[in-house]
Amino acid sequence: AQSVAQPEDQVNVAEGNPLTVKCTYSVSGNPYLFWYVQYPNRGLQFLLKYITGDNLVKGSYGFEAEFNKSQTSFHLKKPSALVSDSALYFCAVRISGGSYIPTFGRGTSLIVHP
Amino acid sequence: GAVVSQHPSWVICKSGTSVKIECRSLDFQATTMFWYRQFPKQSLMLMATSNEGSKATYEQGVEKDKFLINHASLTLSTLTVTSAHPEDSSFYICSARLREAYEQYFGPGTRLTVT
Numbered sequence: 001a002q003s004v005a006q007p008e009d010q011v012n013v014a015e016g017n018p019l020t021v022k023c024t025y026s027v028s029g030n031p032y033l034f035w036y037v038q039y040p041n042r043g044l045q046f047l048l049k050y051i052t053g054d055n056l057v058k059g060s061y062g063f064e065a066e067f068n069k070s071q072t073s074f075h076l077k078k079p080s081a082l083v084s085d086s087a088l089y090f091c092a093v094r095i096s097g098g099s100y101i102p103t104f105g106r107g108t109s110l111i112v113h114p
Numbered sequence: 115g116a117v118v119s120q121h122p123s124w125v126i127c128k129s130g131t132s133v134k135i136e137c138r139s140l141d142f143q144a145t146t147m148f149w150y151r152q153f154p155k156q157s158l159m160l161m162a163t164s165n166e167g168s169k170a171t172y173e174q175g176v177e178k179d180k181f182l183i184n185h186a187s188l189t190l191s192t193l194t195v196t197s198a199h200p201e202d203s204s205f206y207i208c209s210a211r212l213r214e215a216y217e218q219y220f221g222p223g224t225r226l227t228v229t
Contacts (some may be wrong), residue, residue, distance in 0.1 A: 032216055043120070043207050043220035044158075051216055090157065100146065100211065102218070106157040 002027045004093045006105035013081045014113050021076040021108045023065075023091030030096035033074040035065055038088040038107070047089075050074060051096075061085070081112045117141055118210050120221035127198055128229055135193045135224045137208030143188035144210035148218065149181075152205045164191055198228040 003026045013019045025031055032051055036044040048059025055067040065076045076089060088109050092102040117140040127133050137147060146165050150158040164170040164185035172178050180202075182194040191210075195202055205225050209218040 034217055036220070041205075041223065041225065043118070043222045044209070044218075046217045046219065049217050101148070101160065101163060104158050109155075 002031075002093050002095055002098075002103045004091050004103055004105040006089075006091055006108045008108050009106075010109045010111065012111050012113065015083050016080050019078050019081040019085070019110065019112070021089050021091075021110060023074045023076065023105060025072050025074060025091075025093040027093060027095045029098060031074075032094050032096055032102075033065075033067060034092040034102060035059065035063070035074075035076050036090045036092065036104075038090065040087075044090060047076070081110075083112045083114055086110055086112045116212070116215075116219040118144075118208065118219045118221040120208055120224050122224060123222060124225040124227075126227045126229060129199055130197055132194055132196045133198055133226060135195075135206055135208075135226075137191045137193070137210070137221050139189045139210045139219070142210075142212055142219075144191075145188075145213040146211045147185055147191040148209045148211070149183060149191070149193050150207045150209065152207060152223075158207065161193075195226065198226070200228045202226065203228045 005024045034049045035047040038044045048057050050057045050067040058064045063078050088107045090107050091105040094102040119138045121136045149161045161176045162170040162172045166188045170183035185191040207223045209220040
């Protein structure tokens with residue numbers, strides 16, 4: 001079984017400040033973890049993934065995420081937020097070696113204020 | 115690379131008519147394609163998974179006869195909403211997976227409005 005939780009419906013941050021979008025997961029095995037971003041009325045765009053190796057993963061547009069096995073978390077971060085980062089962010093998980101169908105979180109709306 | 119297109123991007127139709135949505139992988143061959151439905155301010159709901167040349171696998175609660183999925187080639191999948199009703203109005207998104215990739219690549223979505 002696999003599940004993912006995004007505890008915050010919305011995150012507000014001022015432009016230039018660091019941002020964090022939280023994600024925790026539950027799998028019965030080793031996880032593959034993903035972050036996607038969705039702009040209004042658009043499909044999802046892939047940001048980054050953790051498969052194995054270094055716990056800190058760097059992705060598109062300056063985003064990064066840290067895999068923390070003990071806390072079963074995969075929080076998305078960016079050192080300095082831009083107004084253009086405002087969007088809906090989805091975390092997803094699937095089990096290594098299991099079904100290739102991921103489970104998506106409910107999404108977190110990131111709003112970056114000028 | 116790994117671009118997925120959807121057509122149309124939006125469509126308005128009358129109740130009782132059928133609507134076909136196309137999903138194409140433009141620069142790769144998709145092992146598997148997925149169809150999702152998204153309600154406003156909500157997450158993605160997986161409707162079905164399809165492999166080229168095989169029947170689609172529908173998620174529980176999704177009506178097979180209402181949402182017809184055809185995956186005729188490694189670059190094209192279609193979703194046909196038959197006898198559409200206003201409650202079928204939604205944002206439909208497809209995605210595709212390469213055999214060697216872990217992530218999915220999403221189309222831009224289709225906004226369906228049934229009047």
